[in-house]
Amino acid sequence: MSRFLSSRFAALEAYTPGEQPQDMEYVKLNTNESPFPPSPEVIAAVSAAEVGKLNLYPDPECKRLRRKLAALYGVGEENVFLSNGSDDILNFFFMAFCDAERPVAFPNISYGFYPVYAQLYNLPATVIPLREDFSLNVEDYCGLHQNIVIANPNAPTGMVIPVSDIEKIVQTNPDHVVLIDEAYVDFGAESCRGLIGQYENLLVCQTFSKSRSMAGGRLGFALGSAGLIADLNKIKYSTNPYNINRLTLVAAEAAVDSDAYYRENCKKIQANRAYTVEELAKLGFTTLPSLANFIFTRCPGMDGGTLYRALKRRGVLVRYWNKPELKDFVRVTIGSREQMDRFLDTVQTILKEG
Numbered sequence: 001m002s003r004f005l006s007s008r009f010a011a012l013e014a015y016t017p018g019e020q021p022q023d024m025e026y027v028k029l030n031t032n033e034s035p036f037p038p039s040p041e042v043i044a045a046v047s048a049a050e051v052g053k054l055n056l057y058p059d060p061e062c063k064r065l066r067r068k069l070a071a072l073y074g075v076g077e078e079n080v081f082l083s084n085g086s087d088d089i090l091n092f093f094f095m096a097f098c099d100a101e102r103p104v105a106f107p108n109i110s111y112g113f114y115p116v117y118a119q120l121y122n123l124p125a126t127v128i129p130l131r132e133d134f135s136l137n138v139e140d141y142c143g144l145h146q147n148i149v150i151a152n153p154n155a156p157t158g159m160v161i162p163v164s165d166i167e168k169i170v171q172t173n174p175d176h177v178v179l180i181d182e183a184y185v186d187f188g189a190e191s192c193r194g195l196i197g198q199y200e201n202l203l204v205c206q207t208f209s210k211s212r213s214m215a216g217g218r219l220g221f222a223l224g225s226a227g228l229i230a231d232l233n234k235i236k237y238s239t240n241p242y243n244i245n246r247l248t249l250v251a252a253e254a255a256v257d258s259d260a261y262y263r264e265n266c267k268k269i270q271a272n273r274a275y276t277v278e279e280l281a282k283l284g285f286t287t288l289p290s291l292a293n294f295i296f297t298r299c300p301g302m303d304g305g306t307l308y309r310a311l312k313r314r315g316v317l318v319r320y321w322n323k324p325e326l327k328d329f330v331r332v333t334i335g336s337r338e339q340m341d342r343f344l345d346t347v348q349t350i351l352k353e354g
């Protein structure tokens, strides 16, 4: 820290992204990326001709892509907001809707970025514990009269709450914004986006980073009432109107056109998830019920950090957390069948060597 940093950020603890090591080729199961490449149409869309237009600013309204997403999800174009990754949308949510009078609530075990944004904007945050089995008690959020952010499926557990529970939360907090972070919804969970026509206080955010193989392209989107989307645009146009670059825009338009390709990939991930959970059970692991492209699993007699280090030494990257409630687990991204076999073989080797 230099002596120039504003004192309001002195105590801020920044988010720590999963490692992206460059020292060797790992079986990379630590940041929930897709093992599949973008669709052939996406690869073709990022053409020399498009690169040749980089002297021109991109369309700040992202009209073509918004139209395509609106058609895909059966909502109006005025209900779609696009931004530079869904992290950017989370940032705008905290900036736009939360303050000392309108605090924010989220679960104690969830995406690690929520408390960072709360701290960044100096917000009073209500951190609500999950139950001991990592399930969310919907009653804790009903009639809370605060803004609320919930990841569904949750991270790093992969567990879900039903859309009927989300509707209860949205209904009983009519004067506050409820943000449902659906980064992992395409891997078998049900989206609540069908509710946005009925509730002006519901915001849903999704990303092209996981199910659409575009983590490197940085694109997230939000679906919500026209009023909420207008508020997000006000913030966007007050910070960085061109926050999605041309190449990402053309890639994403092609990605929406190849929806069937990505749905197929998501099915493969779901099959690999079931396979991995089953094989781990044979080795004595306990795995939380996940509908995401990762699992949260516990090795008998070995804490998460120990297993993480043993796997990394052998070229397999996973993630673990040093929190007391999470320290027994590792989070493992579900990749290709070959990657999961490498992971499972390596786990077996580690267990044999004791």
Ligand SMILES: *Cc1c(COP(=O)(O)O)cnc(C)c1O
Pocket: 032, 084, 085, 086, 087, 088, 111, 151, 155, 181, 183, 206, 207, 208, 209, 215, 218, 219, 220
């Ligand atoms: C990965 C993830 C995001 C961020 O995704 P980007 O679109 O890549 O910024 C948001 N929320 C959750 C819960 C995630 O796991």
